[in-house]
Amino acid sequence: MCSGLFNDTQRNVTLKQWYSANPDDMIPIILYQSDYLFFISGFLKMHASMSLTTLLLLISIERSFACYYLNDYEKKSRIWIAVSLLSIGFVLNFIITVTFYFNLLSLPLLILLVIAPNIIGFNLIFYTRYWNQKVTETHEKFANHSNYTLAARFQAKENIKSFQMVRKVIIAGMGMVALGIVTAILLLWNIFPLLDNFFNLIIQGEMSFTHLIVSMTIIYSVDSFRKVRLVDWESIWIKFKISRRKVAIIAVRKDSTVKTDMIKKETETYFNQLANSWT
Template identity: 30%
Template sequence: MLFNFIILIRASQFHFNFCCIQGWLFVIHFNDNIAILIMRITMIFEFVDNSNPASSLLFWIPMNVTVACMFAAISTLFFLAVERCCATFFIQDYEINKRRSISVLLNLLLTMFGFGSCFVLTEKENTAYLIVILLVINAFALVLHFLLQWWNRKIYGGLHDYSYLSSYSLTQRFQVAENIKSLQMLNKIIYYMGFMNLIIVLSVLFSSFDLSPELELFITFCLDTAIFVYSFCYPIIMYHSCERWKSEIDSFFKFLGCVRHSSKVHPILNTFGKSMEHANTMSNHFDHLKVSWEAVPRKSVISIVSQ
């Protein structure tokens, strides 16, 4: 977890609030795995009564911690989408004015939702209702994700269609580009998170039924494995999705001597992650700057997008 935190801070791939939610997800995964480990150790070494382990405080506390962390992790995708909504809504000055209270509030709500699930699951009959809520939240996050992509692309296209107007600042232009890049990163991990969320949700749902001891043990094994794989593979997905993240990790392993220095030349990518022709990159860049500086402000960003 500490290593992921260091890479997250050093990479500075995205906005402060977006990174804070990602960092909190690392904390959730770490606590979840520690709680599961404590639960299994107490059961294997028979520190608790296996017929009713929840009667022991040594088992009850980590059990509730893992439930809270699990449901918080499943709903993280929705809160990441909400943060991107804030980035789009406050596009005028979101990069200058960090609005750190947004990430604090979202992480607080995320934690409250996780621990609130513990009280809901005190009755097994409530499990199905909570599962439905989680499925709705994740489905809504998916729809919101693609709507944000469409809207930010429309803003970006509007600004460049009217590139002879300098009514928008470089800050606004940068924020739109960051929104698109972060949403594209989510494109690569959204299917991974959705698949793992589905496995965890189904495992929780089946565990609420009256099953034979063998089948219940199998469901528990599937749930623990899914949680571990979720938390272990998430940084790997980040590594393959974020260039700065990958660069920082590669630099760390090169420092340790585990990876040799590569002379490979990486292509220059545009805002949408597509390769640009190297020969035209510099001339196009200065052409855009020239048009921007010589332009006369006439319309706002909102009026451009509304057309």
């Protein structure tokens, strides 16, 4: 039960945190009066959820810049790209959130408002991926090095890795969207009334922890993070169970580390010389 000046008349009424076609079933909110905290918190939560609707579009635009500035994207700083993407994303997410929160459009138009940025993002990401594959194939055939330097080849391969990351994010996002749609239908049609609290918990969890799931998916897409072990059981076993072999094993690891560093330095020197000869 919500307490407040405009909720005191609702006695012995079960309130659910979900959409209803009947406005009388919803919690009355009077802006700038007793329920302004409820209003602001709901708006912020919806803004956080709606910010994911433009995630694919912003990533695809950023990868397009990486493809356009293929020769020096990693080397030369272009802070205006990040500032522009953040500003455009914030304004666009704010407009979408206001439209949804105040129900300014009909339901089909609201759905179209969410789908449109993702359709544009899909087309842009597929075109950018095609262009990067074309550049990579050109390098593999050792054709026209004057147009594609070593830095461009490296950036093209990095872009392809980022496309693999985008694919994992899309799969995770589609799974969450599918779960949310099914749960929303079950709530809206009141198919299982006894499980309404559980379905509300799923909806609230998706709205609150979607960013965490997406962030974990992005981190898992990076090879260096994916290979990290949260608990090194082998090291624990060596310390507590095989104390005599510990010194020898650690010494081997140090030697291997030194050799790895030497190989890295030689590789960097080789590629630097190769890049200077091509540019």
